[in-house]
Amino acid sequence: MLDYDPFDYALHDDPYATYRRLRDEEPVFHNRKFDFWALSRYADCQAAVRNFTLFSSAQGTTLEPIKAEVPTLINADPPVHTKMRHLIAGMFTPAKVAVLEQGVRDLARELLAPHRETGRIDVITDFAAKLPMAIICRLLGFPKADEDMLRNWTDTVVHRDEGVFEMPDEGMHASYALYGYFAEDMKRRAAEPPRDDIIAALMAAEAAGELSHEEVLGYIFILSIAGNETTTKLIGNMMFQLHRHPDQLALLHAEPDLLPSAVEETMRFDGPTQMMARTTTQDVPLHDRIIPKGAKVALLFTCANRDERKYERAEVYDIRRNPRDHLGFGGGLHACLGAALARLEAKVAMEELLAMTGDFAVEEARLQRMHSPQVRGFTHVPVTFAGGRA
């Protein structure tokens, strides 16, 4: 019997055998227990993200029903989505984020400094968990002193207990805490001279009547959630895959210019965002089945990224591949707004990390995975190293 249960901890350990069976045996899968559908082939996921009239985001992009009354960028269809995205899309282009490179590098070096001489580091807790949150806090103008608190809340929001469909109480409390923090921040800003940053642009949109106060809060919420966990997990997953593929690590040390391609290949091969959900707006006939109108449909992006119908030797980790058309950042209208920032952060973080460690080993017995139906990655990646170039 083929089953796909995204809340099953065993699946989180290694979903890829199940993913292969889904693609081959049931490309349109129905999970009866939780009553959702799953698309697993690249072509089907790509078609779905490009067809918002049939596959809507407005009922939420998680499997559980959304409780929020207010549309957020990620949970909106056009024309609401178009208006919202347009407000700050220009601040996340590759050219705009390129100016952050030195700041990201300085921060990476500062975080690595205490570990250089010790020969050991927990890539997640000592480094990767701190870097993206620090950068997003800078972009949103939040003080350094609040970073750890904000990161704890955002981590709690994405955590799911085993086999539980809904957000646990702690997750709800953490969401309220984040909303409360953002509301206070906006109140403080309103009393100060205007700044020139993302929140200022959103507040200006509120003043112009383009967004409600709640919509601004929801926007900040999405920015702080989306930019934190995923980039952290990407860095951890990349260290793990390089450890498991020593030939690829050696290649990367020999040809450091391959790093951007290696980031893309890690996104394809073992990316952090396993899936995003949509809701059908009418019956959808596909591969001899009919997904009924109003059904939740999980688009299994990392599964699609290993589809042999799309990529040759799809199950092989090959850092020369440079597969920039992977679905790890989604696609269509909702394609990741922060993709250029995530790519920059991952590149710089890995450059600095590998320069410090040289060859390294992950202590596999002490690895710890996070458990979430949507995000794949580790909470601890302990690494030992003899030392590298820097």
Ligand code: HEM
């Ligand atoms: C490796 C890191 C990241 C991964 C894997 C990732 C993945 C994704 C994916 C798959 C989507 C599409 C959602 C959908 O189709 O429903 C998305 C959307 C989004 N991401 Fe990212 N993301 C990453 C980093 C970031 C960063 C650093 C930011 C910073 C601001 C960010 C902000 C967003 C936003 C705002 C959206 C919603 C876009 C929209 O609905 O128009 N992401 N991301």
